[in-house]
Every structure is written in structure tokens, then in C-alpha cells.
Amino acid sequence: MNDGNLAEMQAQLADLHEQVRRLSEENAHWRSIAEDTDNGRIMLRREAELELIKEVGTAILVERDLQKVLDLVADMARKLTGAEMAVLPLMDEDRSTYTYAAAVGKHAEEVLGSRHGLDMGMCGWVLTHERPLLFGQPEGWWMDSRTRWEEGMESAVLVPLCAQQRIIGGISVLGKTGGGSFSQHDLDMLTLLANQVSHAIENARLVQEAKQLVATLEQRVCDRTSEMTALNKELEAFAYSVSHDLRAPIRSIDGFSLALLEDYGEHLDPEAQDYLSRIRGATLRMGRLIDDMLKLSRLSRTEMYHETVNLSAMAKRIAEDLLTREPERHVEFCIAENLTVRGDTSLINGLMENLLGNAWKFCSKHATAQIEFGILDQSEEHGENSGHMRTFFVRDDGAGFDMSYAAKLFGAFQRLHTAQQFPGTGVGLAFVQRIINRHGGRIWAKGAPEKGATFYFTLAQPPHEDSAKPPAILRISRVPLPDR
Template sequence: MESARAIYDAAGDLLYYEGMVRDITEHEQLLTEIERRNVQLQAAAEVSRAASTLLMPEVLITRAVELIRTYFNFYYVGLFLVDQAGENAVLRAGTGEAGERMLVEGHQLEVGGNSMIGWCVEHGKPRIALDVGAEALRFDNPWLPETRSEMALPLLSREQWCIGAVTVQSMHAAAFSKADIAALQSMTDHLAIALENAWLHERVRRHADELEERVAERTAELTAVNRELESFSYSVSHDLRAPLRSIDGFSQVLLEDYQEQLDALGKDYLHRVRTAAQQMGRLISDLLRLSRTTRGEMHREEVNLSELVQKIAADLCRLQPARKVEFVIMPDLRAYCDGRLLQAVLENLLGNAWKFSAKHDRARIEFGLQAQDGERVYFVRDDGAGFNMAYADKLFGAFQRLHRMTEFEGNGVGLATVQRIIHRHGGRIWAESAVEKGATFYFTLSVQEEEQKGA
């Protein structure tokens, strides 16, 4: 009785008590259900947090089964995953001493076999036994003798493939309410997606490790190759140049000290020997320069290309002051690049423009910049001999020449060097020309250079 009051007659004698009595059983049940629901929500939040933060599959499933057991106070929770053959569900995590022993033994159940887990995996549906004694498919596990209620919940992938199942067991009969079943199935659904994500992360990490290992191996190979190239370069510069210097030097001695004993034909032969030796020396120097452009660290900085071009043009004019060449240089063109390498590019391009315009009485050489499809494109243009565009694919190959040696000197290494330098900067180079109408060489630098200029 919650409240009461006495009722008296006119004489003051007690007649009866009037009061209100309420059965509190319903109220207590409501509080219990609220508390149970709160536990379910806390468990779901913890499982969700673990699924979102743990990217190692084994750690994730172990944490998940422990959380479910702890929050719901179950007798046992285990998680099975289907093997690669799809024939067995293999225990991957289990709570308590029983779970540890079964993991050591490699406990597994046949998919579709005589167990609730096997049925659940085969059909991709939950199976509930509120009284295990009445469950026909149940596997009687000797490690879990006190189980009275059990449910098997499927782990379904995004494509609705069953990748495993969770077993939940209680020591009490009829231990699972509809709310428990719904909450646990929601958790296993979330856990299945988290497992897929963890496996994907693991594959990506493993692939990244393999790539990193391959890169390390490749780097070691390239380092070894570079050491061999450096050794070869030393050998070339020392072992080959020395004999060439001897050939050139002794030929010069013969011409100077024995000129009276030599007839015109002998002198001509010696001049040819000297010319060939000097040409071979230049070729060796060019080959070494070509080799070095692909090695060594690049040092990028802002470089005033216009100033570089002006210095190179002044040097060319000093070498042949009688020539009438007009240089048109766009002022203050800057690039984010390796200044030493870009100087080699411009020396080659401007040197070619100077050389191939030599047969014209007057020449014009231009350096500038133009925008093409939003890209900064530098160019060197001349009005010299030009070339046939049908042979443009040979232009940047080593030892490729589009003109005869009797017309213009050179060994065909310069433009190959230029292309390698431009490629090292992440850019590209191409040319447009017509015979006796000059040539224009265009080149770009990297996206990084473009961003620097746009900043």
C-alpha cells in the first residue's frame, strides 16, 4: 500500500481504511528493460569504436568478442571465419579458458554440418536456440558444458556473402530477447564490414611493403649501376683520352720537327690523324656529359633564364664577331629548375641555332615563352637551315644527325643530352621546322615549376 487514510462514522468509530495500492512489478520490469537497453547501446558503441579504429583483423575480432561477452554477461562468445576452400568455419577468437583451449586445438566446424554455426554460415541466416536441449543441429561442445541458450549470427559481407559467424551462449534458458537478437545482429553486421575494411587495409599495407622492398632493391641495383658508370667514366676519361693525347701530340711533333722530310701527302695524313684524334676527344667529352645528366642530385632554385641566354649569346658573338646575328630575348623569364643543367640545355639549343644559321648573311635567334593549353612553353627559334620534319623522330637520338658532316660539324649527342635534362625536370621537348625556313625548339618544365611560377 502506497498511501491510506482512516474513515470514521459520526460517533468517531473507525469504519475502514481508504487507500491506493499499486503493483510495482511492472515498474521494476520497465527499469530493468531500460537498463538492458542501455547496456546494448553501450556495447554497440564500443564495438563500433573498435571496428572504426582497429585495422588489424585478429586484434579487431578478439576485442569484439570480449566486448560482447563483457557487456551482455554471456557465458561464452566466439567468432568463426570461413576458410579459403569454403568448407569449414574456423574459430578465430573465443572468450575465456574454453576459447583459449579451442584456439590451441584449431577448433573448426563443417559448413552445412551438424552445428548451428555450420547451418548459419551455409544459409547466411541467424539460428536461435532458447533451449539447446531441443536444438537438433547443435554441436555438443565438451568445453562449454553449461550452455543452455545459444545463437549463431552470420557475418555478411557487402555483397551479402557469409564470411563467418558469431556464436553467443548463455547458462540460462530463454536468455535472448528480441531486442538482444536485433542488437547483436546489428553489431555483427557492422563487424563484418569492419573486417572487410581491415583485410583491405592489410592487403594495401602488404602491397605497399612489397613495393617498398622492390623500390629498395631497385635503388640498390641503380646505385651499383651508377658506381659502375662512374668507374667506366673514369676509365674513359683517363685510359682513352691519354692515348688520344699521345696520338695528337706526336702527330703535331712530326708536323713541326720533320716537316722538311714530309711531302704534302704525308703532311695531309698527319693533319687527318690530328683531326680524327681531336674529334674523338670531343666525342668522349660529349658522351661523358650525356652520362652525367642522368646521375647526380638536382638542385632546384629560381633561375633567370633570360640572363643565361644573354650570357650565352654574348659568348657566341665573341667567338665569331664578324657574323651578323640578331638576338631577341624576352626579358626576365624565370624558371624553378637546376640552373647548371638548364644552362647546358640553352647552350646546346642556342649553339645549334647559331651553327645552323651560319650560311645565311643575316640571322635571327629568338628566346621566349608562350602559353599553350595553360602550360608555360619556352622556345628557341632560328631562321637557319632547318630540317625535314619527316626525320623529326630521329632528332633526339644519340649519334643521330639530320645534316652531313661536310655541311655542319657535330656528333649528334647534344640534343640527346638536352632531352635527358628536360625529362629529369619532368618536362618534354619537341621541335617544328622546314628546310631553309629555320627551326623552333619548344620545351616545358615540371608541374612543380608551374606551381612555383603560379604561386
């Protein structure tokens, strides 16, 4: 900025200050004249009253504490009207009673917090009839239902508070300080004040109710957390009991059965030896059940560590392990590449091992089989790739299942096939569902007897990953498969 512009701005600023000074002097001059006349004094008093109402309106608009808002309004009502006492009755939730939520002046301590029916007192009349009331001397229509602090009051003004097209309470002043009666002007001032503050009172009331609701919910969460902590401790105690107390007798049964077979087997007929073998087989299954029960109980308490997990690499490793374990099997794995999710690596590994292991197991009765792992796109029937969730599947062409029993699939220790048909304890899919639930996803299945099964599940997509491009398919097998 050059010196010329700066000098011009300084000159304009000096001129503005001079204009303000002259206006202030003129205003002071006319106010002094107004104060010398009755009409002028009335005008100035009205101006001060309006300014006071404006100030209290501004103050309570930013105040969110209901009691502070009510106290401000009660104090302002008393000052505006020169009343001995000002009270604010608010309608209760059932709208059949009202409570004095704020009170200042005479009898304030006695009045504050008291509750009455709508058929009681002047406030009850105003709230019921939804219109203001101004009177100078007590009249007979309310004498039988008056409250103690209304006795002896020679004058009163009451106006309703309205918000959202309903009565929420009122403002009442009783007894003119120094005697006399309230005027129409007092009624007008209270009505103006009520119009100014009613919405602020309702907003503060809603904020208070919201805070109370939050506090109640927080307490419920705290109570629920305490209950869950106690239940977890009980579960841990049960798991300890299962792990130690039940295993000991099982080991004894298995040990003594083995001793009988080894030491006295030659003295036992084939049927007795078969009985002992069955006892040992049952103890082995019982041990596996205990292991699975412990696995399920620990799953809900396992701390999760979220990171990017490569499902395709995980599926490839599991497939190679299965093929190495039984190299004579004619099974081909078709694995979509570069599929990643956001989750806990350890838990998701358990999920994939169970789903692919199940597919491997239920294909074992077929001479050749194919197991697929992939992702659905938006156009497919079950696709749920919306937002941050992606839908994956594990599909096989093995034994399948009857859809009428689909509800039993994910229940603990529920089996659709006998142990003689396919080994297992019936815990694997329950384990899978709990893992999916802990990751905020869902799992479901479709199948048909001897036509295979498909398990669909949703998991979160890693941030900033584009899933629009179709993945490449990796095929893995150990024994060349015949033409399918």
C-alpha cells in the same frame, strides 16, 4: 556581467541541479521496482545488453587496427551470449576460403588462423548461404563437414557480416556456458552486433590492406634505391675508366701521329701526310665524344638547387658571346625580355647554351639569319602555359630538319647531318632533354628542310609571377643586316 545577472544564473543552475537530483531518485525508485519483477529484470538486462553493444560499436569506430577490432567483437559476442567460444571467420581474397581471424574461449588457440573451404564447417554454410544459423542439437546436414572444435558442441549461433552489399565474414558462438541451448534472443543480439560492427571491420580491413600496400611500395622504393645506388657506383667506375683508361691510348695515337708529321713529314708524300692528319682529327673527335659521354653520365647525379632564373638575361649573354666569337656573321637575335623560371641555374644555363648554340650552328650556311627566344601565349598552337608550367621556344631560320626523323633528335649520338656539314657529336639535344626531364618539363621540336627549326620546352614558373603581360623584344646583332 553585473551582480544581478550573476545571481539569476546561479539560481537557475541551482534549480537545474535540483531537477536532476529528483529525476535520479525517481529513476532509482523505478529500477528497484523493476528488479523485483521478471519482466523488469528482463527489461534491465536488455537495456544493459544494448548499452554494451553501443559501447563496443563506439570503441571500434575509432580503432583502425584490424586485429584489435576483431578481438573486441569476438569478446563482446561471447559476453552477450554466454558462450564457451566465439570466433570470427573472414572471407579470404579469392572468396573460396575463409580464415578464423579472431577466437576467444575454448579451443581458441587451435582455431585462430586456421583456413577452410566454404564447404567445411558451419561457418562455411553460413558464408555460402548468406543467412544466419541457430540450432540446439547437432543435426546430420553438417556432421560430415564439421571441424574438430565443432565436435561435441550442443548449440551454436552464426550470423553473417555484410558490408558494401557483400558477405565479408561472420560471427559465431558455440556452446552455451553451463549447458543448454542458445535462444532466438541470442541470435537477435548477435545480429544486432553484426549490423553495428560490420562496416567498422571492413574499414579496418581496408586500412590494414592500405598499410600493407604502402609498406610493400616503400620496400620496393628501398630496393629500387639500392639498385640505383649500385648502378650509379658502376656508372662512376665506368666514367673513371673512360676518363683515364681510354684517354691514355688516344693521347698516344695523337702524340705519335704529330711526331711523325713533325719529324718525318718531309719524307712522306702528301697522301701519307693526309692519312696522319685524318688520324689526328679522329682522335680529337674521340676525345670530344668521351667528354660528352662523361657530361651525360654526370648529369643524372648532379644535385639540383632550385632558384629563380632569368632566362632572358641568360639568352642575351649567350647571344653576345656567339656574336663576339664570329663578328662577321649576319645574325640577329630577338630575345623576349624578363622571362624567368624556377630551376637549377647551372643546368638551365647548359640548356640555353645548347639550344642557342645549335641555332647558331645550323644557320651558318645562310648569308643572313635570325634567332628568336620567347614564350608562347595561351592562344598559340603549342601553348601549354597551364598551372605552374610555361612554354618557351628557340626558333631559327637555318637548315631545319625533316619531321620524319624527329624521333631521332633527342637520342644520344644521333645526328641528322654529317660532321662535314655541321660539326658536333650528337649529344647536345640528349643533354637538353635530360635537363628538361629533371625539371619536370618536356621538350619537342618542329622544322622543315631549309626553313628552320623551332624547339619548344616547358619549365616551372616562379611563384607569385604574372605571365599575362606580353614581353618586350630585345634585338641584338653585330653587323647591320640587309632588309629581310
